[in-house]
Amino acid sequence: MASSGKSAAVKAPEPPAELVRESLVLNNRSLGWITNAIAGVCEKPMPMWWWPAFIVSVGGMLTMFSLIAYLVSTGVGVWGLNHPAAWAWDITNFVFWIGIGHAGTLISAVLFLLRQKWRTSVNRAAEAMTIFAVACAGIFPVFHTGRVWFALLPGYLIPAPNANAIWPQFRSPLLWDVFAVSTYGTVSLLFWYVGLIPDLATLRDRSKGVMRRFFYGLFSLGWTGSNRHWSNYEKAYLLLAGLSTPLVLSVHSIVSFDFAVSVVPGWHTTIFPPYFVAGAIFSGFGMVLTLLIPLRSLFKLEDIVTLRHVDLMCKVLLATGSIVGYAYGMEFFIAWYGGSPYELYAFKNRAFGPYWWSYWAMISCNVISPHFFWFKKLRTSVVFVWIVSIFVNIGMWFERFVIIVTSLHRDYLPSSWGYFTPSWVDIMTFAGSFGLFMTLFLLFIRFLPVIAISEVKGVTPQADPHHPLGGAKGHH
Amino acid sequence: MNSNRSKPHGLLAEFHTAADIFEAAMRCRDAGFTQWDVYTPFPIHGMDEAMGLRKSPVGWFTFCGGFTGFFTGMTMIWYMNKFDYPLVVGGKPLFTPLYAFPVSYEMTILLSAFGTLFGMFFLNQLPKFYNPLFKNERFKKSTDDRFFLCIEATDPKFGTDVTRTFLTEKCHAAVVELVED
Numbered sequence: 001m002a003s004s005g006k007s008a009a010v011k012a013p014e015p016p017a018e019l020v021r022e023s024l025v026l027n028n029r030s031l032g033w034i035t036n037a038i039a040g041v042c043e044k045p046m047p048m049w050w051w052p053a054f055i056v057s058v059g060g061m062l063t064m065f066s067l068i069a070y071l072v073s074t075g076v077g078v079w080g081l082n083h084p085a086a087w088a089w090d091i092t093n094f095v096f097w098i099g100i101g102h103a104g105t106l107i108s109a110v111l112f113l114l115r116q117k118w119r120t121s122v123n124r125a126a127e128a129m130t131i132f133a134v135a136c137a138g139i140f141p142v143f144h145t146g147r148v149w150f151a152l153l154p155g156y157l158i159p160a161p162n163a164n165a166i167w168p169q170f171r172s173p174l175l176w177d178v179f180a181v182s183t184y185g186t187v188s189l190l191f192w193y194v195g196l197i198p199d200l201a202t203l204r205d206r207s208k209g210v211m212r213r214f215f216y217g218l219f220s221l222g223w224t225g226s227n228r229h230w231s232n233y234e235k236a237y238l239l240l241a242g243l244s245t246p247l248v249l250s251v252h253s254i255v256s257f258d259f260a261v262s263v264v265p266g267w268h269t270t271i272f273p274p275y276f277v278a279g280a281i282f283s284g285f286g287m288v289l290t291l292l293i294p295l296r297s298l299f300k301l302e303d304i305v306t307l308r309h310v311d312l313m314c315k316v317l318l319a320t321g322s323i324v325g326y327a328y329g330m331e332f333f334i335a336w337y338g339g340s341p342y343e344l345y346a347f348k349n350r351a352f353g354p355y356w357w358s359y360w361a362m363i364s365c366n367v368i369s370p371h372f373f374w375f376k377k378l379r380t381s382v383v384f385v386w387i388v389s390i391f392v393n394i395g396m397w398f399e400r401f402v403i404i405v406t407s408l409h410r411d412y413l414p415s416s417w418g419y420f421t422p423s424w425v426d427i428m429t430f431a432g433s434f435g436l437f438m439t440l441f442l443l444f445i446r447f448l449p450v451i452a453i454s455e456v457k458g459v460t461p462q463a464d465p466h467h468p469l470g471g472a473k474g475h476h
Numbered sequence: 477m478n479s480n481r482s483k484p485h486g487l488l489a490e491f492h493t494a495a496d497i498f499e500a501a502m503r504c505r506d507a508g509f510t511q512w513d514v515y516t517p518f519p520i521h522g523m524d525e526a527m528g529l530r531k532s533p534v535g536w537f538t539f540c541g542g543f544t545g546f547f548t549g550m551t552m553i554w555y556m557n558k559f560d561y562p563l564v565v566g567g568k569p570l571f572t573p574l575y576a577f578p579v580s581y582e583m584t585i586l587l588s589a590f591g592t593l594f595g596m597f598f599l600n601q602l603p604k605f606y607n608p609l610f611k612n613e614r615f616k617k618s619t620d621d622r623f624f625l626c627i628e629a630t631d632p633k634f635g636t637d638v639t640r641t642f643l644t645e646k647c648h649a650a651v652v653e654l655v656e657d
Contacts, residue, residue, distance in 0.1 A: 030621065031517065031620070031621035032620060032621040035517075035619075035620045035621065159552060159556065161556075161560075161561070165560075165561055166561055166563065167556035167557060167560065167561055168556065169557070169563075169565055170553045170556065170557050170575060170576060170579060171557070171565055171566065171568050171575050172565075173578075175579070176578040176579055176582075179578070179579045179582040179583070180578065180582050183582040183583075183585055183586040186586060186589070187585060187586065187589045190589050190590075190593050191589075194593060194596075198517075198518075198619065201619045202517070202619040202620065204619075205616040205617075205618075205619045205620070206616070206620070217605070218605075221597075221602045221603035221604070221605075222602060222603050222604040222605045222606075222607055223602070223619075224515050224607060224609055224610075224618065225515045225516050225517055225518075225618050225619055226513045226514070226515055226600075227501075227513060227514045227515070227516060227519070227520070227523050227524070227527060227529070228513050228527075228529065228600075229600045229602075230516070230519040230523070231519075231524050231529050231532050232532045232534050232596050232599045232600050233519070233596060233600070234519050234532075235531075235532035235534040235535065235596075236532075236534045236592045236593065236595070236596035239534060239535060239538045239588075239592045240589060240592055240593075243538070243585050243588050243589050243592070246585065247582075247585045250578070250581060250582065250585075254578055254582075257578070453517075454517055454518040454519075454619075455518070457517055457518040457621075458518035458519060462493075462494065463494055463518055463520065463521075464494065464521065465493075465494040465495040465497075465498035465499075465520060465521075465522065466495070470493055470494040470495050471492070471493025471494055471495030471496055472495040473495070
């Protein structure tokens with residue numbers, strides 16, 4: 001920077017107003033205010049709406065479990081699966097839920113590595129969403145096997161020999177998927193827990209009740225906030241972020257291998273791994289916005305999860321939504337350019353065949369809706385963003401349905417074509433999985449800090465020992 | 477609690493701002509204390525240097541975990557699908573690192589993550605449910621908005637009165653004595 005070089009006592013020049021970054025926590029809140037605001041959410045009794053929401057969610061969850069019991073005791077036929085569509089809503093729901101999880105890891109790991117400090121306000125809830133979404137996702141592939149005890153017995157999924165001494169078959173992407181998803185669930189849980197330890201210690205130190213003090217004390221492991229601990233902790237956190245980043249990219253790539261490694265027209269394409277990952281992040285950010293927009297206003301956390309956060313997440317939706325739109329176009333182009341009549345037919349059939357309605361539902365939700373977010377006015381209108389986020393969720397469910405069902409229902413042999421229709425059990429099991437997801441999320445709000453307290457404090461000016469608000473005397 | 481039988485644990489100094497504790501940490505480092513620590517509600521940027529800490533060795537645990545994971549994955553698949561019960565499926569080779577890669581990759585990440593987590597717990601000696609610091613009511617603010625510095629009695633340079641004077645006069649902090657029983 002050019003210096004005037006006249007006076008020795010020049011003050012550091014103030015940056016021009018447009019370059020000053022908006023602070024991450026609005027209204028210059030103190031460290032104590034942040035603790036009270038966030039810890040207060042799970043310390044005070046839950047507001048009135050919580051109980052009806054919880055009861056409805058538990059009802060949904062129990063419906064799902066009962067229907068799973070019905071499926072296990074009767075057979076997978078209760079799901080409306082039959083040749084040629086032996087995968088339909090089950091795998092659609094699996095990919096849908098696992099994709100939602102990806103935004104949580106993207107926020108917690110990738111944005112951490114990129115030093116995007118705004119992530120601190122949203123990462124806790126997004127990571128919780130990841131874990132609960134993975135829990136919902138896991139149910140469908142396990143139970144679509146029908147006689148689950150065979151799938152879970154040695155020789156199929158677990159790396160142990162079956163009764164005939166035959167081992168699982170590692171050449172199959174389905175087994176890669178087992179390892180990818182279980183690693184993803186485990187590492188996400190570890191990462192989430194590591195982030196929670198300092199905040200659990202905060203809750204332990206504030207808790208009045210015996211039960212709360214015992215459980216928060218137990219799970220905070222005797223954390224003191226020692227800097228010798230922070231030093232190892234921060235390194236571990238950085239490493240876990242560095243591990244989660246290739247993990248999250250690999251999980252949806254491997255999920256896409258379930259399809260891409262086969263020879264089914266419409267599945268056998270090399271664009272699948274990046275296309276699936278972009279779609280997963282797109283759907284996940286949709287779900288993060290669906291959850292956080294009500295949460296921030298219901299619990300008066302607007303100073304911590306600010307409009308800037310909503311604005312930035314909408315930009316991620318715009319970017320990943322554009323990638324998804326590009327992938328849809330590219331699939332069509334390659335189907336034509338590749339010269340395979342089966343491939344070309346599969347794509348024409350998607351858009352104009354018997355499932356045309358699902359294809360156009362997907363296009364209108366995923367290709368059109370993110371492009372509203374070119375405009376800042378729309379990105380910062382929370383009601384509008386919330387409505388669009390719902391459309392993104394719907395669109396991404398349809399994307400998986402389109403990929404799976406339209407490819408399977410008509411492949412090489414017209415004599416084995418068919419039309420899949422979901423049964424009521426399909427529909428209610430999927431609806432019930434939202435019950436499980438919301439039950440877990442509501443319990444999370446009830447018992448754990450919804451925002452990472454120590455991380456939000458760490459990005460305030462009060463945390464910086466060289467900032468006037470951090471107590472620095474103006475002697476430099 | 478009988479103070480005659482109680483053995484001193486150390487002196488606990490309380491600070492109100494990040495800058496104050498940062499300066500106090502540098503003074504403690506320069507005074508040559510070794511058995512001391514600062515307690516803050518969030519990690520303070522630059523505090524490791526202010527305290528003169530070495531770089532955290534957690535990465536070695538991560539590396540060992542990852543190394544184990546990758547080789548376990550590869551060896552497991554080779555043993556199961558080529559060595560113990562070779563079975564041709566779809567005309568594919570009995571073993572190649574290519575098809576074994578996705579699973580080995582996931583195992584690398586899984587065991588690296590476990591190595592990182594348990595390495596961090598090991599280095600920090602967690603869980604540790606008893607700590608003399610927890611007996612001090614003020615210390616509860618260390619997870620809220622206050623900053624503490626504790627010089628332990630086991631430090632060779634520790635002397636209750638000298639150290640107290642150091643903390644109150646050089647570091648301008650409110651000081652209390654901690655005891656173990």
